[in-house]
Amino acid sequence: MNILEVDQLNIKDTHTGKVIVDNVSFELRQGRCLAIVGESGSGKSLTCRAIMRLNPSSLHQTGRILFRETDLNALSAREMRNMRGRPIGMIMQNGMSAFDPSCVVGVHFRETLGEHYGWSRSVIDAMMQEAMQSVMLNQPAQLMNRYPHELSGGMLQRMMIALTLVLKPDIIIADEPTTALDTLSQQEVMAQFIHLRRTLGSSMIFISHDLGAVRHIADDVLIMKSGQIIERGETGQLFTAPRHDYTRQLLSARLTLSDHFRQLINEE
Amino acid sequence: MLHIQNVEKSYRKSGLLAKRSEKVLHGVSFSCHDGECLGIIGESGSGKSTLGRLILGIEKPDHGAILLNGQPIAQRQVRRGQISAVFQDYTSSINPFFTVEQAIREPLDGDGRSRADHGRRVDELLEQVGLSPAYRTRYPHELSGGEAQRVCIARAVANRPRYIVLDEAISSLDVRVQVQVLHLLQELQSVYGMGYIFITHDIQAAAYMCDRMIIFRKGQIVETIDTDRLREVQSDYARTLLGATIII
Numbered sequence: 001m002n003i004l005e006v007d008q009l010n011i012k013d014t015h016t017g018k019v020i021v022d023n024v025s026f027e028l029r030q031g032r033c034l035a036i037v038g039e040s041g042s043g044k045s046l047t048c049r050a051i052m053r054l055n056p057s058s059l060h061q062t063g064r065i066l067f068r069e070t071d072l073n074a075l076s077a078r079e080m081r082n083m084r085g086r087p088i089g090m091i092m093q094n095g096m097s098a099f100d101p102s103c104v105v106g107v108h109f110r111e112t113l114g115e116h117y118g119w120s121r122s123v124i125d126a127m128m129q130e131a132m133q134s135v136m137l138n139q140p141a142q143l144m145n146r147y148p149h150e151l152s153g154g155m156l157q158r159m160m161i162a163l164t165l166v167l168k169p170d171i172i173i174a175d176e177p178t179t180a181l182d183t184l185s186q187q188e189v190m191a192q193f194i195h196l197r198r199t200l201g202s203s204m205i206f207i208s209h210d211l212g213a214v215r216h217i218a219d220d221v222l223i224m225k226s227g228q229i230i231e232r233g234e235t236g237q238l239f240t241a242p243r244h245d246y247t248r249q250l251l252s253a254r255l256t257l258s259d260h261f262r263q264l265i266n267e268e
Numbered sequence: 269m270l271h272i273q274n275v276e277k278s279y280r281k282s283g284l285l286a287k288r289s290e291k292v293l294h295g296v297s298f299s300c301h302d303g304e305c306l307g308i309i310g311e312s313g314s315g316k317s318t319l320g321r322l323i324l325g326i327e328k329p330d331h332g333a334i335l336l337n338g339q340p341i342a343q344r345q346v347r348r349g350q351i352s353a354v355f356q357d358y359t360s361s362i363n364p365f366f367t368v369e370q371a372i373r374e375p376l377d378g379d380g381r382s383r384a385d386h387g388r389r390v391d392e393l394l395e396q397v398g399l400s401p402a403y404r405t406r407y408p409h410e411l412s413g414g415e416a417q418r419v420c421i422a423r424a425v426a427n428r429p430r431y432i433v434l435d436e437a438i439s440s441l442d443v444r445v446q447v448q449v450l451h452l453l454q455e456l457q458s459v460y461g462m463g464y465i466f467i468t469h470d471i472q473a474a475a476y477m478c479d480r481m482i483i484f485r486k487g488q489i490v491e492t493i494d495t496d497r498l499r500e501v502q503s504d505y506a507r508t509l510l511g512a513t514i515i516i
Contacts, residue, residue: 152312187513211516250443257476265499266499
């Protein structure tokens with residue numbers, strides 16, 4: 001069953017008249033993880049923000065975005081607001097700017113969960129602390145009283161994942177969640193993403209330019225280039241037998257680095 | 269030869285009530301040979317970029333010395349034209365009011381050669397970094413990330429320096445462009461024979477590029493190892509780092 005269907009999505013810049021995303025159609029099946037891979041400027045992030053209707057108004061989008069039976073593109077701003085967070089959750093690239101810098105992170109959690117579920121402060125604190133422990137954040141009670149600038153990028157990203165664990169959205173959209181992180185935190189965050197999928201069983205759209213991360217988490221992959229989908233397929237198949245030239249280039253570039261590295265660390 | 273001798277650096281951190289000082293580098297010593305590519309691998313906050321700024325002479329260490337061929341790098345005449353840098357953020361690395369030509373020409377100013385000579389040098393440099401002479405009149409905002417970083421590299425090699433500090437120079441580029449830039453850096457090294465100090469958190473790229481790697485953590489050197497003996501690393505931290513690397 002498809003939980004999300006994007007049909008002929010077009011995004012046009014009204015200032016320049018340029019078409020940035022060109023007739024993109026894809027579907028996300030229940031419980032699957034779809035990765036959208038592309039380089040900067042390929043339109044992958046715009047496509048996902050179009051699903052959430054978070055693009056600035058100067059970008060005009062047409063097409064149908066069916067979430068279950070509802071066309072997200074036809075909803076009013078108010079109705080759309082209710083879709084964000086609980087039915088469709090989003091994890092952004094930069095944890096630092098995803099939180100309000102003027103409050104401790106706990107305030108953010110209480111506001112978000114209070115708005116969606118109407119729980120009391122003590123319930124929220126208890127649920128969040130449990131979720132934070134499950135993403136390997138120790139001493140959650142103290143962490144809730146920290147400001148975003150006091151925490152590292154990897155910790156903030158794991159806090160977003162903890163919040164998502166409590167929100168239990170039907171679809172999770174993750175926009176380059178590991179790109180801004182170091183090797184060690186990247187691996188921790190990836191492990192938590194896999195854990196998140198396993199516990200919630202939600203469907204996920206995972207945007208990345210890193211084929212290494214994609215291979216670990218995704219079931220299906222879309223390759224985007226200059227606003228168009230140029231190749232799609234199941235992860236295993238796409239990695240072993242890429243059809244499009246561009247996909248091969250992306251793969252071989254990644255393999256140039258990986259193969260060399262593997263040779264260095266493995267015994268002959 | 270570049271020597272870093274027992275360098276220490278702290279920054280004052282202003283708290284709510286009291287100012288406290290936080291030590292970023294704790295007695296770091298190493299050296300880099302001419303023509304060597306030396307990797308400095310660390311996580312964010314490990315002090316690796318501070319180390320890069322000290323080597324460039326942009327900041328001065330609290331204790332210790334940085335010597336280029338025995339002369340202290342803190343003196344401007346010692347480092348002039350001898351050491352240059354390429355940074356991570358290519359958008360803010362080039363003056364937005366400069367064309368590509370002006371940006372590359374700037375370090376050449378005052379070397380006693382004629383304008384025509386400089387013009388020819390700009391053409392030669394653009395060609396070496398794989399850009400056509402048509403780029404001379406472009407402005408930074410008209411360039412893609414990879415192109416802007418190539419311009420920064422052309423500017424860095426313009427004076428034929430002995431050392432270039434590459435501070436996360438490829439980290440914000442797409443993987444395909446990263447590999448292209450790495451190959452470009454290797455080519456340039458074979459032409460000019462300068463040494464690279466390759467500061468990064470990406471151990472795979474460092475392993476591809478460097479002769480020797482320094483694993484850096486919390487302002488201290490954890491381990492130094494030749495790249496072809498990478499699998500023999502001893503320290504726990506270096507082993508975790510190797511294990512955590514996502515390979516395809």
